[in-house]
């Protein structure tokens with residue numbers, strides 16, 4: 001907390017006040033291709049901008065293609081040579097995720113970095129196009145399926161280039177505030193006991209568990225890809241749309257804890273690009289430093305159960 005408020009750097013040399021540009025200064029990413037989900041706004045847009053500034057080829061995956069194309073033009077205004085593509089992706093639709101993966105594969109690009117950034121927060125009870133509670137579907141299940149679809153491409157890229165692949169899941173400190181059982185395997189869609197806050201916490205817990213389990217599996221296979229999760233900090237973005245007034249009030253009383261967007265994208269960019277993190281996998285980062293997540297988030301059995309549960313949901317959605 002002291003470091004968060006003062007911005008004093010942690011062991012990595014960076015801290016809460018560091019920006020995405022600062023933590024990637026001097027890094028040449030010209031041999032890398034990255035996908036950033038939700039890269040048309042907020043932290044994802046800043047992440048896409050800074051990755052492109054470091055010369056990575058960036059694919060913005062967005063449900064609002066118009067906004068993503070506008071974001072692309074804005075990035076190009078300050079960086080004429082930025083390599084940016086825009087592809088449609090709606091994470092609350094299994095069909096759209098499959099179409100995105102097909103579209104990406106049709107570009108015949110390598111894939112080194114996948115940033116699972118898109119998200120929704122505190123939505124009123126709603127089901128996704130596949131009939132799954134919206135926050136779990138968008139924040140976790142969509143990214144779970146997307147990652148699985150892109151994994152062969154990432155493995156092939158890592159093997160053929162010898163360059164470590166990196167997957168970064170945007171979680172949140174809110175992962176500690178979930179339902180009493182962590183993940184509600186038996187009641188994922190239960191409307192009566194739905195809590196918009198706990199459902200968000202559950203989905204963000206799932207982001208950490210997904211990263212940990214995938215990391216474990218890839219290590220077991222001996223694959224040169226790391227998987228980590230991050231909490232970006234508290235940043236006023238469109239994410240707050242379902243609780244704009246509440247968050248403004250909270251911000252007044254906790255203003256000292258808030259970051260701006262360039263600071264908010266720092267941890268993602270650090271974990272995605274920094275050479276210091278070579279080989280570091282299955283970890284949770286906050287303010288560009290490793291941090292211990294909640295007990296649920298460290299539960300390996302819960303992570304395995306979530307993996308099987310997610311596979312079942314995806315398979316059922318594909319058949320429906």
Ligand SMILES: NC(=O)c1ccc[n+]([C@@H]2O[C@H](COP(=O)([O-])OP(=O)(O)OC[C@H]3O[C@@H](n4cnc5c(N)ncnc54)[C@H](OP(=O)(O)O)[C@@H]3O)[C@@H](O)[C@H]2O)c1
Nearest residue numbers: 038042043090091092117118119170172234235237238239
């Ligand atoms: N801001 C914070 O304080 C904070 C704190 C902790 C964690 N995080 C995490 O950081 C990530 C980025 O959030 P942000 O603050 O940058 O919010 P944001 O500006 O609202 O960005 C989220 C992005 O996700 C996209 N998205 C939402 N639903 C989608 C779907 N079904 N398919 C594809 N894209 C979708 C949004 O697109 P539309 O514009 O079309 O909705 C938007 O571009 C989220 O995962 C969030 O949970 C943020």
